[in-house]
Amino acid sequence: MSKNIALLTDFGDSDNYVGVLKGVILSINPDADIIDITHKVEPQNILQASWILKTSYKYFPKGTIFLSVVDPGVGSNRKRLLVKTSDHYFIAPDNGLLNYIFEDIEKIINIENSRFFLDEISSTFHGRDIFAPVAAYLSQNKYDLEEFGRNVDINEVQKLNIITPQKANSQIVGQIVNIDHFGNIITNIPASFLSDSTKLYLKELSINICKNYTEAAKGELLAITGSSGTLEISQNCGNAQNTLSLKIGDQIKIELE
Amino acid sequence: MSKNIALLTDFGDSDNYVGVLKGVILSINPDADIIDITHKVEPQNILQASWILKTSYKYFPKGTIFLSVVDPGVGSNRKRLLVKTSDHYFIAPDNGLLNYIFEDIEKIINIENSRFFLDEISSTFHGRDIFAPVAAYLSQNKYDLEEFGRNVDINEVQKLNIITPQKANSQIVGQIVNIDHFGNIITNIPASFLSDSTKLYLKELSINICKNYTEAAKGELLAITGSSGTLEISQNCGNAQNTLSLKIGDQIKIELE
Amino acid sequence: MSKNIALLTDFGDSDNYVGVLKGVILSINPDADIIDITHKVEPQNILQASWILKTSYKYFPKGTIFLSVVDPGVGSNRKRLLVKTSDHYFIAPDNGLLNYIFEDIEKIINIENSRFFLDEISSTFHGRDIFAPVAAYLSQNKYDLEEFGRNVDINEVQKLNIITPQKANSQIVGQIVNIDHFGNIITNIPASFLSDSTKLYLKELSINICKNYTEAAKGELLAITGSSGTLEISQNCGNAQNTLSLKIGDQIKIELE
Missing domain, CATH: 3.40.50.10790 (S-adenosyl-l-methionine hydroxide adenosyltransferase, N-terminal)
Structure with missing residues (x-):
């Protein structure tokens, strides 16, 4: 110890x-x-x-x-x-x-x-x-x-009632597990679910899947593998949560292109 | 030292x-x-x-x-x-x-x-x-x-001009000395002033005196002995200050039932 | 080390x-x-x-x-x-x-x-x-x-594009480099630029140059040498930023009386 x-x-x-x-x-x-x-x-x-x-x-x-x-x-x-x-x-x-x-x-x-x-x-x-x-x-x-x-x-002992991330064809369901200080929306969806896709749809929004923030234009939403290895929705030099207004615990559905 | x-x-x-x-x-x-x-x-x-x-x-x-x-x-x-x-x-x-x-x-x-x-x-x-x-x-x-x-x-040396808590029959006067991050209203009224009462009135509101937060219904105001041994007004799974809008330093008058 | x-x-x-x-x-x-x-x-x-x-x-x-x-x-x-x-x-x-x-x-x-x-x-x-x-x-x-x-x-290596403080007669130009938690507006203008002036003008406001906060009346704006030796705009027992709504990075122009 x-x-x-x-x-x-x-x-x-x-x-x-x-x-x-x-x-x-x-x-x-x-x-x-x-x-x-x-x-x-x-x-x-x-x-x-x-x-x-x-x-x-x-x-x-x-x-x-x-x-x-x-x-x-x-x-x-x-x-x-x-x-x-x-x-x-x-x-x-x-x-x-x-x-x-x-x-x-x-x-x-x-x-x-x-x-x-x-x-x-x-x-x-x-x-x-x-x-x-x-x-x-x-x-x-x-x-x-x-x-x-x-x-x-x-x-x-008590367990949490968590939405386990699931993938069926191009449809992915998961959960928002945190929203950080920068407004990054953090999900429990493993980055591996995204395979080689380059774009996803969330609530009718088309969002590019990027390797780093600067791949997106300033102010543009992007999807990225966050620092814990799961899908995050971010905004380059901005605050994705201000745009999307989501809530920790919400179910999140995305569709890969 | x-x-x-x-x-x-x-x-x-x-x-x-x-x-x-x-x-x-x-x-x-x-x-x-x-x-x-x-x-x-x-x-x-x-x-x-x-x-x-x-x-x-x-x-x-x-x-x-x-x-x-x-x-x-x-x-x-x-x-x-x-x-x-x-x-x-x-x-x-x-x-x-x-x-x-x-x-x-x-x-x-x-x-x-x-x-x-x-x-x-x-x-x-x-x-x-x-x-x-x-x-x-x-x-x-x-x-x-x-x-x-x-x-x-x-x-x-300088002293503060504090409202000393007083009790006369069922009437208690004291001061709000802090409002915490959870919205708990913290007074300087000793818990002993509440004796065995089960209810108090604050600004025409009737508030139950509870032993712990979960004794109150979700969203209900409650009075409780806080962690410093004085009367606090709280809200179960909520923020009492959002409901009551009080200020540190305010006089507080309560009446026991 | x-x-x-x-x-x-x-x-x-x-x-x-x-x-x-x-x-x-x-x-x-x-x-x-x-x-x-x-x-x-x-x-x-x-x-x-x-x-x-x-x-x-x-x-x-x-x-x-x-x-x-x-x-x-x-x-x-x-x-x-x-x-x-x-x-x-x-x-x-x-x-x-x-x-x-x-x-x-x-x-x-x-x-x-x-x-x-x-x-x-x-x-x-x-x-x-x-x-x-x-x-x-x-x-x-x-x-x-x-x-x-x-x-x-x-x-x-990268440098910042900073506005270097300048003084010409009674006119001073500098930059707002921080706004603190108390609402103090912190500039990069060296206190020495103020020499023995007792008053300055900022955006048509006349502001007294004080040695400490309590020299100003409660709620009054004042100019003062901040804790880093540069000009700060403060408000006695108040929040200067709430009054002035400035931004870090802004150019600031003042005129000494």
């Missing part, structure tokens, strides 16, 4: 929530190294968080502990998960956030041992009171996973 | 102001560990900053130095404070920002010794030129507090 | 791009210390990024590596630069971003050696695949600069 703890939340950055999380972690393990993935997941958008986590974790050092809190069910009796894969650890509420991590799993623990929690547990901020201290104690490398709670089977 | 320096400012994150602060600190003490609380205090909102500081500092390691800069009076002759409490250190302009810290004080210093400042002092950025270097030198653990300036009495 | 890597990008903070950059760096050099300058450069605004870099780097420890990625030409055949000045290192695409750094240069390398890149190079995210790993390997202090690529001459 490393002493790296990577944070992914919908807490935003205008409150003290993230800062307090870090204070709690450093109070327990002063040697922890904390890295922000982002705290700007759309409030309560579990699908977006799960995609961001999927496309992030492989770039982090082995042993990194991923503390992910998007938690609309805080205070209810949803489970709290500690997951070990071959190379990393994941801590999150049991609501589908770890959906893409379940592809590569060694152990799932239901976090139950309150000796690893803060003394007082609020009903609105388990990130601070439960998840952060658990991550901090785990990063001390002194405890077996089973000390945090009991093993649970993968069938006992 | 630890080598932790926690930052709280209204500098935002779209400029280089925070980055430069960190550069200055690390140039003086390369071993400092810098933690952001938030830099998105509303510009010049001292009340909000003081509340965020109050509800943050206890979660940080002992010895942490809190560098808080919300400073509309920069360049004027307002004092600059270095405060020691039993467990922490606080550096801030003398404008009420440390209001809630004065409950638990050991020493107040008026920062005056320019040997701890940068060589050139601008008239607009004392965060960089004065406060950050002072925090960095302090974190070296080599100087007595008195080397930074003279002792001042608590009566010599 | 220090192990400090300072980041300046237009990646925003709502995606995982910055987090992944940090993951890549720490996977290569676990001892790197990463400092954010800002990730909120306006998308593709190279002029703004170059000004932010110019006004930041001197405040960072000697040996700091500045990794700056504002890269509309990603995937095209623009060069990738590694620049050494007397005290610092700079890594950036060759598009003018390092314009102000070229004043003080020891060596310019065109980054070409793919042994320092990630194994797979996407066409949209060279920050992650090329620039971040190069910065991380450089911070290990094990490689000569020439191992990263060939030396290039300063005449071979």
